[in-house]
Amino acid sequence: MSQQPGQQGPSSFLNPNYVNPEVKGHYLKPVIITLMVLSGTIAGLRIITRSSILRSLGADDWVIIPALITAYALSIFNMMSEEYGWGRHIWDIQPKEWVFIRQYQFATQLLFTYSVALAKASILIFYLRFCTTKRFRIAIWITFGLLIAWVVSMSGLIIFQCHPVSNFWKEIPLTQTKREGCLPNEADMVLLHGIFSVVLDVIVLFLPMPTVLHLGLPTKQKVGLIAMFSLGLIVCLAGCLRIASIRSTILTFDVSWYGYDLYIYTSTEAHVGIICASVPSLKPLLAVFFPRLVTTTYGAGSRNRRSGALPDEFGSRGVRNSKGYPLNSMIESRIGSEETVFRRDEEGGDWPLPSSSSSPDGVVKTTEIHQVVVLRDVPFR
Structure with missing residues (x-):
């Protein structure tokens, strides 16, 4: 027996409401x-x-x-x-x-x-x-x-x-x-x-x-x-x-x-x-559209750091930065009064350390600047 639209009272097995039944929600x-x-x-x-x-x-x-x-x-x-x-x-x-x-x-x-x-x-x-x-x-x-x-x-x-x-x-x-x-x-x-x-x-x-x-x-x-x-x-x-x-x-x-x-x-x-x-x-x-969101700043006393074995999401040779280097393969070391740009060896290895006595391999340019060590264009830092 079905309940009419205007009928009052709760429905039950003996009095089911197939016309306008109560519903738990609409979400x-x-x-x-x-x-x-x-x-x-x-x-x-x-x-x-x-x-x-x-x-x-x-x-x-x-x-x-x-x-x-x-x-x-x-x-x-x-x-x-x-x-x-x-x-x-x-x-x-x-x-x-x-x-x-x-x-x-x-x-x-x-x-x-x-x-x-x-x-x-x-x-x-x-x-x-x-x-x-x-x-x-x-x-x-x-x-x-x-x-x-x-x-x-x-x-x-x-x-x-x-x-x-x-x-x-x-x-x-x-x-x-x-x-x-x-x-x-x-x-x-x-x-x-x-x-x-x-x-x-x-x-x-x-x-x-x-x-x-x-x-x-x-x-x-x-x-x-x-x-x-x-x-x-x-x-x-x-x-x-x-x-x-x-x-x-x-x-x-x-x-x-x-x-x-x-x-x-x-x-x-x-x-x-x-x-x-x-x-x-x-x-x-x-990293491509919001590079500032993936930038991490280290203090001037930062030492040589290995990135570890990370998948492409955290650094891939297929992704290039503004200088044409693969993301996660470049570090700009700005210490004292010099800015020195290093590239990590493509086959892996540690980052070269800045040295005042000799120029490390892979130096691209040196300019006068006063900043802290900055890692840029790195997909995960």
Whole structure:
């Protein structure tokens, strides 16, 4: 029996409201669309930076593309679920509408798994590009193994949790709590899925920290690298919020009402993962258009410093400064009354030290000036 538009009183299983049902909110679509725009823009800028400025698209860049595609599909299905009643009380959803919602749930569980896994894989491949020790490389590959095992196991559980598979979305009375031919612990599986995803996020977050701390870098640069990698904390936070939302959803029968925010957290975790994986690649873009943002000043007593083994985002021969030298390969030493421009050896090595007794190799010019030591046109300092 349906409730008329003018009828008062709360709806229920005995008195469902299919005409003008109460809804949890109207903010799901605006939030998800905003996330889609942000992740798409940043991932697009990453591809442009790597292909046009650095001219060296890597495997991590290619992997982020399917991660973005699956995240977009995930978000679209989440928004389509709202059209069929997600965000209403479950008794205000017609059984035929619930079939579509369950189909979208099946698809989004798989898409979420693939999207966040691909984003994590992109970060791990990025780590391999500046891996400096055998121990770090082994740790990366072990994490890869855990990631692959998680994807394969969760994909199998999601796809084959019902036999036949279509039983997952088969039309049944909404008061029926168990589906024929399906595993009885679907809610627990979804919760474990989210927990293991966050555990992998934490592993990926802390994986490079020991290596960064042991790199021969200035303290400011170490702090910058650690701060950059710490962006992964945002992904971990989104994952924790998603777990909390899953727990509150599975503890109630009215899952479509109390699970409204869960779809937002699911899209958030997927898109924020892509954003955090792409932000480090934008440093050369900032160096080209906003060089002052990537300038670091050292005191006049600065000593010889090695840049460490850093990937192209922190210095690439493909990026040239105003003098035609590759970014991160030139240092202007302005000490006392002389300005001396040095170039680092193209094959690597230390920066030459200014010397008052003899002119170091690679001196380009010397002029009278009174300044401090300045590093310019460096994509990451």
